[in-house]
Amino acid sequence: MDAKQFDELMKARHSVRYFQKKEIPENTLKQIMTTALQAPSWCNSQAWNIYVASGKTATEIRNTFNSKSLEGIKGYSDINPGHRTDASERSQKTMGQFFKGMAEFTKDPKMQALNDSQKVLFNAPTIVYLTLQKGVTQFSVLDLGALEMSILLAAKSHGVDSLVAYECVKYPDVLRKFLKVPENENIVIGIALGYEEDDNCVNKFRAEKLSLDEACHFFN
Numbered sequence: 605m606d607a608k609q610f611d612e613l614m615k616a617r618h619s620v621r622y623f624q625k626k627e628i629p630e631n632t633l634k635q636i637m638t639t640a641l642q643a644p645s646w647c648n649s650q651a652w653n654i655y656v657a658s659g660k661t662a663t664e665i666r667n668t669f670n671s672k673s674l675e676g677i678k679g680y681s682d683i684n685p686g687h688r689t690d691a692s693e694r695s696q697k698t699m700g701q702f703f704k705g706m707a708e709f710t711k712d713p714k715m716q717a718l719n720d721s722q723k724v725l726f727n728a729p730t731i732v733y734l735t736l737q738k739g740v741t742q743f744s745v746l747d748l749g750a751l752e753m754s755i756l757l758a759a760k761s762h763g764v765d766s767l768v769a770y771e772c773v774k775y776p777d778v779l780r781k782f783l784k785v786p787e788n789e790n791i792v793i794g795i796a797l798g799y800e801e802d803d804n805c806v807n808k809f810r811a812e813k814l815s816l817d818e819a820c821h822f823f824n
Contacts, residue, residue, distance in 0.1 A: 620765040621806040623798030640754035645747035679774025728796035735789040
């Protein structure tokens, strides 16, 4: 792959917030994960594990999460996501632009379409969960980020769309039940995988990215 092809892959991948019911072939999932596992880690520690939920397991997770959401149960993820007001001024501005833009784009001030998709975990046929062993060096969080991005790009190279979302991990006890995740691992993040539902309005929105001048500082 040359630089132009990589640029095109990066631009083609975007957050899909509602998926078709179409399942991802198991062999495709295995190829994606095999490629992603080439991601680097601190001293080659590879302190991660990947749990891939599809088929009946994904359905049970989606249904259970939806029931809890309908009951109004707040999330209690292993990793505290914090609150938007704790973020920097610039991050609060970009997040505010995202929510305003989504509301205007869907012509829905309450963003009901997005809320509905979240309750069913975006209708994703497959959800990938990334965990870290408890007590590892903080550098391992960076490693997990590298693994996450590797999964996103590997998926897109196979024509599979994706979304990284807190919604997928906000009830960790449910995930431990269905995925047998041991207590000595933190469930850090979930990645919804599938094929984009073209007709859903939430998939038409594109968040504005920071410019090179805003985010990158060069010194010679």
